[in-house]
Amino acid sequence: MTFGSPWMLLGLVAVGAVLWLHLKPRRDLFIPFPAVGMLRRIALRRVPRLKVRSLLILLARILAIVALVLAVSKPGLTVRRPGGIRSGMALVQIILLDDSLSMRQTGPGGRTAFDRAREMAVAELDRLRPGDACALVLTGAPARAVRGEALFDLEHVRQDLSAAKPSYRSGDMVGALRLAAKMLEDSPLPQREVVLVTDLADDMWKDMDLPWSDRAGVGFRVIGAVSEQPPANVSVDRVKVQPLGDGVTREVEVEVVVTNHGNEAIVGKEVMLELDGQEVARGSLDVPANGSAVKRFHHRFSEEGAHRGLVRIDGDALVEDNVRYFSAVVRRALNVLVIDGDYRPGSYRDEAFYLMRALETPTPYDIPIKPMVVDVATAGTGPLGGNDVIFLAGVESIQPPLANRIIDFVRSKKGLFIAPGNRGTSVAELASIMPGRVRSVRSARRAGGAFSVDAVLRSHPIFKPFGEGLTGLEKTRVQTHLLVDPDPAVERSVVVQLKGGLPLLLERKVGKGIVMLLTTTLDRDWTDLPIRPGYLPLVQRAARYLAGRLGDREPRRVQVGRPIDLEVSEGMRRLVVLDPGDEKTVFAAKELVDRTRVRFTGTMTPGSYRVWAQMPGFGGLKELSDLEFVVGADPVESNLARVANEEESNVAGSLEGVVGVLPIWPYLLLFAVLFLLFETWLVGYGLRRSHVSK
């Protein structure tokens, strides 16, 4: 038994009201009458009949109310019957049409599974009668209803079906069922049915559960658009590009994962690599049955920068997954020289220990950092020019020649990061490029306390990817730090400030380069900063910032249909995204103002998406290779295997079994009317007899 409007069952409370009215002590009307003795004798003679009549009236009223309440609750008997149940009442039908990538598979005659599915959906539509309503939901992720509600004008749905096209999306059956459930809920029609037209791909049943209960009375049918088991499919599931060496050689390794979804192993599958529109390599590999194999190509680019490529294998039933696109940004790694003033390799008491751990940790999409630690003496003899940034960790003093070389290094568009040692002495030889004059050391240890961070310059590029909480940076406790006086002749900025207005991290531009001064140690001697979650990104981004390579990053990858957030720079006036089909999506200035990122949702086609922006002080559009991203299909869609028969009977069958509800409310309504008529007859029984005898 199911109820279309179960909340209507609250009306059964009326039975209590009837009982109360029937049984409550009656506030009688008193009529003085002479012949009471005669009336009493008559009444006594009729009491048994009256009691029976009263009980019958009460029973008829209760039954009428119960029947009426049950009727308006739209009850129905859940009946499992293949093909559904169709009574004379109006039906709302939601057609879930699978438009995921797997529906592009071609069958006999070159027709795609989607074409057949659409024909079947149209056939379902043809079965509907005038007065029925229908809606079309496409199940590709994210599932979307073509229109907001079920339409009584079935011609519109037919047009929607004609206009529907297979996508590159993955399947979103859960979302589609939720949409269907909501549309059914919004529909007033008594009969409800959901028809899923799909290729019955094996993976679609995972985590699939109907968002309505058996008692909801929703019929659910699954129609397979692919009758036979499709041929084995082979797909390029993943392409990974990584630089070889230190990046100076511009040599990369392209790692390709090819998956065989068939039950027979494939020998000698040909794989072709194409870069910048030209085939650059070709090879073959053996792929085991229901398994994957990896093919690696090595390629040396002639120049740095962004390169777009693809990997292709031979065609099969689903040609769309035989190609996978990628982008590769070829740049050399970031070279960082760490000059350690207290050189104790591997010791946690060494500032360089924490610094190196932070710099060496790889982060996704970012250009790798290659740090090197040297002591002061070695630094004095070695070349500095091959580095992008120099970190002075706990260095108390350096020889003037080295100081001069470092100053020249900074002026030539390089970066210098200075942090004191635990003895609190500064590098006096670099005073001319320091962001301030180091006066003395200030410590809170005598008071048993610590200084806390007061303000962080959030607009600084270093902190751009940091969240609202600055990954704990604001909770940093500093026991000791250098007191740095401002130099009126020097323009500096305080990036992080302690309470009391004293700087923790300062910055100064020197020539084309930048010098940053941390007024506390890089290890735990003076502060707990190294054990804060924000330490690693702070150090890494400081290094990239000082090197002027904050924007250097690997192109991001995103699945078809999923949104991607694009970073917005300050002053950016226009942002243009160009998809693989050269379709432009433009974000105007009003969409970019006061925002750090915008969301791009047009990731419907696999391939490389290039991004241009109009920057302040730059007339035309400038390509931002660091914002470029690649869209790829979900490898799950490449598995075309139809759900096994046994599994189908267990999984699909269990879902499909609830095919309809036999409405019984008309009968209940009839009973309610009959009970009411019976009650009326009982009440009027005495009256009629009186009138007859009048």
Next chain:
Amino acid sequence: MTERGERSRGPVDPGVLEAVSTLVIEVRNVVEGLQGGGHASLHQGASVEFAEHKKYCPGDDIRHIDWRALARTDRYFVKAHEREVTLRCLLMLDCSSSMAYQGSRVARSKLDYARVLLGAMAHVLVRQGDAVGLLPFASLPLPHLPPDRKPEYLPALMNRLASLQPAQDGGTGFVEAIHRAADHAGRRAMIVMATDLWDADRDVEVALASLASRGHDVTLFHVLSPDEIDFPFDTTATFKGMEGGGGVQVDPALVREDYRRAVIDMDSRWRRVTGEAQMDMVSATTDKPPETVLAEFASRRHRATRRR
């Protein structure tokens, strides 16, 4: 209309009096009376009505010798004439609380109606020269007025009628009232009782039959409201007894038929009882004009007297 006239009329409307002014109420049987009047007496006497011849006996008044019979038969016969006497009528009025019932379709209670009926009858009888008395009764004995034929007596009777109020509770006291009537009416009187006969049981039947068997001309005016006959109520209610005894909750629609049938049965039973006891029973429904009831009664009596 003089003040005296007002007083003598009492509860009776002038229109009613006018309507009954020409009525003559005759007794059903011969009656006994001390004074001459318009009604046949059980005894023979001076009258214009010839009764029979009888042989002359010494001591008979020679004025009554039929000389023509002497001439024809040469025997002495004396003419015997019926004696016409005045009627003694005792009007019994049921003043039990049930007589206060009015009903929904008439403007006066049964007691008021009976007052008018008996008052009009008293007028007729006094006008005829008959003696009229009043015996109201209820659960407790009420003061009565003995029969008197003097016209001056009528206002007192009317005032008494007008001052009667229904008893507040209790029964009717039928049997006691009938016994009192037997005591006060004397011999062969006319006894007219206006009552609704509710609560009149077998003892009442016996008492009335006994009264009739003594030679009294007993007439029952069965005074009922139309609502007591039709039972026209339509709402379930508790019908409360007017003479005590609690109430009963009924749905009128369900008992109406049985009630009507019971009323008819009661009427039939009383007609049978009064018929067997040589009594008269007159239905006096309060929606029927009292003068009409009285006229029908007088007419019926006249026809009965003619047949006799």
